[in-house]
Amino acid sequence: MNDLLGRLRGLLLDTGYTIDGVRGRLGDVAATALSREETIPALRATAGGDPLAALIRLWWLGATLEAREVPAALPVEELAVAGLVTVEGGRVAAAVHLQPWETDGAGGYVVSDRKVRPGDPALRPDHVVGAGGASANLAQLASRRPVGRALDLGTGCGVQVLHLDGRAEEITATDVNPRALELARLSWALSGITGVDARRGSLFDPVEDERFDLIVSNPPFVISPAGRFTYRESGFHADGFCRDLVRLAPRHLAPGGTCHLLANWLHVGGEDWRDRVGGWLTGTGCDGWAVQRDVQDPAEYVELWLRDAAEQGAARHRELYDDWLGWFEAENVTGIGFGWITLHDSGSLDPVVRVEEYGRPVELPVGGYVDEVLGAVATAHRLTDAELLGATLVVAEGVLEERVGPPGAEDPARIVLRQTAGLRRSATVGTVEAALAGACDGDYPLDPLLAAIAELTGEDHDDLRTKAPAALRPLIAEGFFHISTG
Incomplete structure (x- = not known):
């Protein structure tokens, strides 16, 4: 063979x-x-x-x-x-479906079951889906740092291993579906990849006492009343599989290790989804970053996954649609969020969790700067006011300033800092933060700069010293300013 x-x-x-x-x-x-x-x-x-x-x-x-x-x-x-x-x-x-696949390296091939299209026979329960948008999203999210041991949990057709090859010294891949492991081995062989340790089992059962420097997972995150297809549904209630995956992952991270996964979560009436997802991350002992990239109403969500299985227009289409919507209604579901979650075992006794909604385009691959994103969030959270005032700040590369106001106005109505790289965030700032953005070049600590701004503007220096840390922390967390280490 x-x-x-x-x-x-x-x-x-x-x-x-x-x-x-x-x-x-x-x-x-x-x-x-x-x-x-x-x-x-x-x-x-x-x-x-x-x-x-x-x-x-x-x-x-x-x-x-x-x-x-x-x-x-x-x-x-x-x-x-x-x-x-x-x-x-x-x-x-x-x-089978055999497609070429692009990676940062030489690329390779992915073997899966044939693509299902309208009019095709119903999917087999152990159907192995090919690589697609979700696979590419996870590959773009994962850190580019070289690592010793990597785990691809829920490998499916094996596509994430193609991205981990050459970046990890050892790769373990797991899946609950034996057919998935069979086709994944074909993917790896056709891609010239050897030495992958493939194991069968759910969640972290196949690696019970092991730790990894990097964990990636495109899990069966689809939320439905019944687990009909192993490639997309876990059989867990609601979004319980993603919740458990987040809570269990830290037990399998080596010191300094990182876990990246895709997830869906419920929006439930009377509950803030940020509290729901943030609750998954709180108590893990890891720094956590969860980003909601999209949200769909229940009908949109059901239609998406009925199309995915080529069941629109099929004999059971109306029955499946109605049952799924009825289940969402019984669970008081108002929407379903799509996004990514990253955990980092920083070793801190004061882990920080950030949960946000961000649907705008970002620079790819996110994995090229995800470590810096996590570091910025942690730094902004952990620096005391005194440490921040004594720190030397540098404006991030590629940050632009925009001033908006009526023509001829002496002062702008709004000042915006905008990133042209990375997550491409924008932030409306005050005149002091804008002045700091023009002055923070790594030569002077923050406090003397505030003193200079106070002298130029006539503002009270002590008042600026009191207000500046609270105003700057979000800008540091979001990557507009860095702490100089030079």
């Missing part, structure tokens, strides 16, 4: 079945349509019969190839014995 997969990998690479190769072969129109799950433009674009077109039709589009269309180098009989294709009447069809 390993020899077969090695030869298949070589054929895929030689033929140009890579992210760039597929994009180039499809063209912009077909590639964009395919991102909407519309296959007809891609089928038209690959009607030429060349080897790359044939591989795209077979592995990505799920089309059946006539014997004359099959590339001569494709070992069809061996692939059929391995269960990767089926052959009937000389026609060849893929038994």
